Amino acid sequence: MAQVRNKQVILSNYVSGFPKESDMEIVETTITLKLPQYSNEVLLKNLYLSCDPYMRNLMDKPEGAPNPLSYTPGSPLGGYGVSKVLESGHPDYKKGDLVWGFTKWEEYSLAPSAQIHFKIEHFDVPLTYYTGILGRAGITAYGGFFEMGSPKKGENVFVSAASGAVGQLVGQFAKLTGCYVVGSAGTKDKVDLLKSKFGFDGGFNYKEEPDLDAALKRHFPEGIDIYFENVGGKTLDAVLLNMKLRGRIAVCGMISQYNLSQHEDVSNLAQIIYKRIRMEGFNATDFYPLYPKFLEFVLPHIREGKIVYVEDIAEGLGNGPAALVGLFSGRNVGKQVLVVARE
Structure with a gap:
């Protein structure tokens, strides 16, 4: 041996x-x-x-x-x-x-x-x-966006950590569905990538925005239908103020909170009641039964260059x-x- x-x-x-x-x-x-x-x-x-x-x-x-x-x-x-x-x-x-x-x-x-x-x-x-894209990140983006977000053509979608493994896919799935999509990222180069490579309609560097509520209102004057949550904390707090009636929030991660001994307060949770927002967390394994269906969807788009990674x-x-x-x-x-x- x-x-x-x-x-x-x-x-x-x-x-x-x-x-x-x-x-x-x-x-x-x-x-x-x-x-x-x-x-x-x-x-x-x-x-x-x-x-x-x-x-x-x-x-x-x-x-x-x-x-x-x-x-x-x-x-x-x-x-x-x-x-x-x-x-x-x-x-x-x-x-x-x-x-x-x-x-x-x-x-x-x-x-x-x-x-x-x-x-x-x-x-x-x-x-x-x-x-x-063909593993855990891909099925996370697919299940979280389509199964939990229930997107419709013409809806407004916001993605945080949008240049990351999952966020870049959610934005592209949203565009394939005919949605308007904006993402946040942590550098100018990453924001440029959202628009130039992934086809986002807009984006902003959250580190350069002194008022996240104002930044969201600038990009979504009519409000947000779907928020794909990767960050938590102050971003989530600002998003809640800008969600539309019966909006959906798919909670994938909260990276801003992972290294804190005391998590940041989210003070706008009452918006979930006022606006009848559906907010739900999930794990990639929830969607593993959909993996063959996911491959049927994503592989042709990769081969045709309609989805990049x-x-x-x-x-x-x-x-x-x-x-x-x-x-x-x-x-x-x-x-x-x-x-x-x-x-």
Whole structure:
């Protein structure tokens, strides 16, 4: 049984406040590239890993009932990625299959078969897309916008964190539906990207807006029908004042709150009552049953160039901590991907 080195990104200690590169460490262990006898697990070679804001929440010291995915100091981080099957004890997967699902931040992983979500069957698009547009980010944008937003042609759509992995897709889905869409982002270059590459009707840099309520009124004088929520805090508070009667808010994330010990107050929640707003949170896994339908929708648009996707590629596990930490300062442009090995 061949033993090989297995480089890993481990959590050094539980995190308080904004994560730092020093909260993680690169180590080398060994792994036997052979399944245990009678195992129904899958031995994976990890190729591409997804860097996502939700991973920050898994670095907290658990209080009460822990999240089963929470990280333990001294153990590797976990997240979504694209992997190659080296050996399988499960009938659904065979040697050589390419899959995407939940894996560890390491070169090789021995994973329960339940952590593999889908076998990859379309290879005329970049494999990295399965960390984003054809993976968790894509089904998040699709389910959150279409299933929860229930968009209609001509409606007004606002997207926060609009240049990110999910936001850039929501904006393009909105335009394909015939909606008017505006996004917010954290730099001028990202705002320009919204309009020049993703086809948004408008955008603004929230860091340069002293009054978010005024900024929204400038872009949505008649109000907002659908808000795709990625940020929370002050942005959500301002949006509530600008929602239309019976507007819909799909709550995907609240990245502005993840690193705060005390969350910002949202004082305009009564608008939900006055305007009969439907506001609902969701998880990507809620929409996994729709994955085949999602692929039927999105793949032709990608092939025809009607949907574009921007990725920010970091090479090598050694750059993993910097790539992950960079999400919280807006260092990345588009979907942050970490390359472990190229197929």
